[in-house]
Amino acid sequence: MSKDELLRLDNQLCFAVYACSKEIIRLYRPLLDALGITYTQYLVLLVLWETTPITFKELSQRLYLDSGTLTPVLKKMEKNNLLLRQRMLEDERQVIVALTDKGKALKQDAYSIPQQMMCSSPLNPTEAIALRDTIHNLLKQLPKGEGENI
Numbered sequence: 001m002s003k004d005e006l007l008r009l010d011n012q013l014c015f016a017v018y019a020c021s022k023e024i025i026r027l028y029r030p031l032l033d034a035l036g037i038t039y040t041q042y043l044v045l046l047v048l049w050e051t052t053p054i055t056f057k058e059l060s061q062r063l064y065l066d067s068g069t070l071t072p073v074l075k076k077m078e079k080n081n082l083l084l085r086q087r088m089l090e091d092e093r094q095v096i097v098a099l100t101d102k103g104k105a106l107k108q109d110a111y112s113i114p115q116q117m118m119c120s121s122p123l124n125p126t127e128a129i130a131l132r133d134t135i136h137n138l139l140k141q142l143p144k145g146e147g148e149n150i
Contacts, residue, residue, distance in 0.1 A: 017135075027120055031113050035106060036080070040065075040073050042110070045099075048083065049107050053098035056085070082106065 001011075009015055025039045032042050047062050048054065054062075060070050074097060077083045082103035088094040121128055 024117075027117065028113070031116055035109055037077075037082075037106075038073075040069075041077055041082070042113075044070075044073060044077060045082070045103065045106065045110070048097065048099045048103065049110075052104075053096045055088075056095040056097055059097055077103075 005011060028039050028042070032039060035042075037045070043063055044059070047059055051058075056067070056070070056074075060067060063070065065073075074083065074085055078085055080102075081100050084098050084100060086096050086098075088096055118125065118128065123131065
């Protein structure tokens with residue numbers, strides 16, 4: 001591959017992943033709009049439906065989001081009565097995030113989302129799972145950012 005080929009946009013893995021991610025999020029939008037939540041809020045709920053309560057730090061790590069990104073999302077979700085944030089009594093530096101009854105109830109409405117997304121994908125289920133597993137494997141192998149607040 002020539003030097004110029006190395007710098008072609010279409011030859012960049014980062015761009016392919018980025019563009020694909022944007023298009024997938026666009027497909028989620030109408031499904032999530034019906035629930036009154038954003039894509040990032042959906043990701044927060046997915047974690048909380050697995051583990052609630054959870055520390056802010058653990059949530060941040062699971063979602064690969066820094067506090068500057070995650071805090072406003074959680075504030076809006078708290079305002080919409082989907083979750084609660086509380087400082088730990090034992091260590092006030094730590095914040096616990098937990099679902100409210102409304103946040104728990106939203107899970108019922110979200111069950112159809114993965115199936116609807118799968119139906120809109122050109123990949124068959126086996127291909128989709130293989131791609132997901134490949135991306136997860138890549139993510140695990142990438143070096144973690146040093147000194148980042150995640």
